[in-house]
Amino acid sequence: MKDARFAKFVVGVNGAVPLAILGWDAWRHQLGANPIAYALHTTGMLALVFLMLTLCVTPARKLSGANMLSHFRRTLGLYAFFYAAVHLGIYFVFDRQARFGAVISDLALRPFIRVGMCTFLLMVPLAVTSTNGMIKRLGGLQWKKLHRLVYLVAIGAVVHYYEQVKADIRLPLIFAGVLAVLLAFRVVTEARGAMKRAFLARTARMARQSSPA
Amino acid sequence: MLIKKPEDVKSSEITDEKLYRSRRQVLRIGVLGASMAATGFVYRRFNPLPRFAGVEQRGIVITKAPPTVDLKASGFVTDEPKTPYDIITNYNNFYEFSPNKEGVAPAAANFVSEPWKVVVGGLCAKPKTFDLDDIKKVISAEERIYRMRCVEGWSMVIPWVGFSLGKLLELVQPNSAAKYVRFVTLFDTTRMPMQNTDLLPWPYQEGLRMDEAMHPLAILALGLYGKILPPQDGAPIRLVVPWKYGFKGIKSIVKIELTDKQPDNTWHAFMPDEYGFYANVNPAVDHPRWSQKTELRLGDGWRRPTPPFNGYADQVAKLYAGMDLRANY
Numbered sequence: 001m002k003d004a005r006f007a008k009f010v011v012g013v014n015g016a017v018p019l020a021i022l023g024w025d026a027w028r029h030q031l032g033a034n035p036i037a038y039a040l041h042t043t044g045m046l047a048l049v050f051l052m053l054t055l056c057v058t059p060a061r062k063l064s065g066a067n068m069l070s071h072f073r074r075t076l077g078l079y080a081f082f083y084a085a086v087h088l089g090i091y092f093v094f095d096r097q098a099r100f101g102a103v104i105s106d107l108a109l110r111p112f113i114r115v116g117m118c119t120f121l122l123m124v125p126l127a128v129t130s131t132n133g134m135i136k137r138l139g140g141l142q143w144k145k146l147h148r149l150v151y152l153v154a155i156g157a158v159v160h161y162y163e164q165v166k167a168d169i170r171l172p173l174i175f176a177g178v179l180a181v182l183l184a185f186r187v188v189t190e191a192r193g194a195m196k197r198a199f200l201a202r203t204a205r206m207a208r209q210s211s212p213a
Numbered sequence: 214m215l216i217k218k219p220e221d222v223k224s225s226e227i228t229d230e231k232l233y234r235s236r237r238q239v240l241r242i243g244v245l246g247a248s249m250a251a252t253g254f255v256y257r258r259f260n261p262l263p264r265f266a267g268v269e270q271r272g273i274v275i276t277k278a279p280p281t282v283d284l285k286a287s288g289f290v291t292d293e294p295k296t297p298y299d300i301i302t303n304y305n306n307f308y309e310f311s312p313n314k315e316g317v318a319p320a321a322a323n324f325v326s327e328p329w330k331v332v333v334g335g336l337c338a339k340p341k342t343f344d345l346d347d348i349k350k351v352i353s354a355e356e357r358i359y360r361m362r363c364v365e366g367w368s369m370v371i372p373w374v375g376f377s378l379g380k381l382l383e384l385v386q387p388n389s390a391a392k393y394v395r396f397v398t399l400f401d402t403t404r405m406p407m408q409n410t411d412l413l414p415w416p417y418q419e420g421l422r423m424d425e426a427m428h429p430l431a432i433l434a435l436g437l438y439g440k441i442l443p444p445q446d447g448a449p450i451r452l453v454v455p456w457k458y459g460f461k462g463i464k465s466i467v468k469i470e471l472t473d474k475q476p477d478n479t480w481h482a483f484m485p486d487e488y489g490f491y492a493n494v495n496p497a498v499d500h501p502r503w504s505q506k507t508e509l510r511l512g513d514g515w516r517r518p519t520p521p522f523n524g525y526a527d528q529v530a531k532l533y534a535g536m537d538l539r540a541n542y
Binding site for chain 1: 245499507
């Protein structure tokens, strides 16, 4: 048990490493000619990577049988939210000069800004209900249903990235491919589960019918 | 229960509990440190810092403007802080080399622009093919410190070295039928690698109305910061029209043609709804996909309002009197 706590701690600390390096680079004025664009790109990318890692946890656990992996899911998901929040914060403060009017006109003009904003807003209820207390309060089933929103969030994040890129769409397509595999895993396990349940129900019914009255 | 110590283990060999615990602690610190190093390595590997490529810096002869010229009133010089040389030479839109602004400088590093010829012809009395060195002998270059506003929403202040385009056009004596000037970039797929792709319709072309071309603010630049133009900034000769969006500033020019028809410019031909022929800097007319009200001044890090005609309204607004600038974007 102590080892699981330590492992969680390691993941928690490592999630902050990119932010620390980014901050250090910014402090030394190493972010190039357009530091805002660099910081926006980096934090957006980190949010996307942590989102994908979060979605990797369940397939990895089921495929490997290493149940301790599920300890990392919340930490990874919260880091995805955290980097998305920093991404949005940089956009608001530096790109929009902290003016709400400028954000609204930007939302009106740029579809990918709308997609990004919606994606972030969908992450908020997931982050808020990430505590043990909230899981209890909602009840496991409700909580699970709510957290299926993460699939919508992941799709929104990839679309936001794809629409923003002007010429070289290779990287957004790679993310789309990874996401497709992760979603396909869910569809396949879900379908297999449903088939198994249907089979068990049928055999049970048949057993009842064939038994002498 | 009595626990007997095995006879073959001397008490001196049993690890002290404290030491055992601290060993575990050391191991954990090691694991934590190694994992952080690995994370840092992966982060840096996939997200490298932009590097400023070194540029060969060769001087260029600059002639001081005669004291009769009021540099400020003419718009020839601004006293705003100049954008650092490293930024001007490492943040470029030059699709012939790379669609990535920070990738142009390394991709263009080996571009050779000597010798260079510019064909000046069309509707004129004395068409001529100039060797670049001949132009330098005939027309003296001055320093012009201009704001430059990119259509993408960023800006710089660049100390160009160049001469008014009108001076070159006068040499070939345009005739009265000439209403426009057309410019063409070098087309050479071996020297400009992206011309092998269909990223844009090649070669890059631009155009100006005759009165715009004859305006003293419109220059052909040969250098910046007192040095010859590096390849990524349009070596060896490029157009600079400071009251228009940066894409009007066609680079590595090989042909200048006087014509009676409005020339098609590359970005307009490629995306007619987004980029116009005039492309005057205008905060009142948004690009269809973003606002043009503000700009990010590179090097100082903050957005600022964009003035009409990029701050050159006093000098050039009269050229467009009575024109609908929303329709002629």
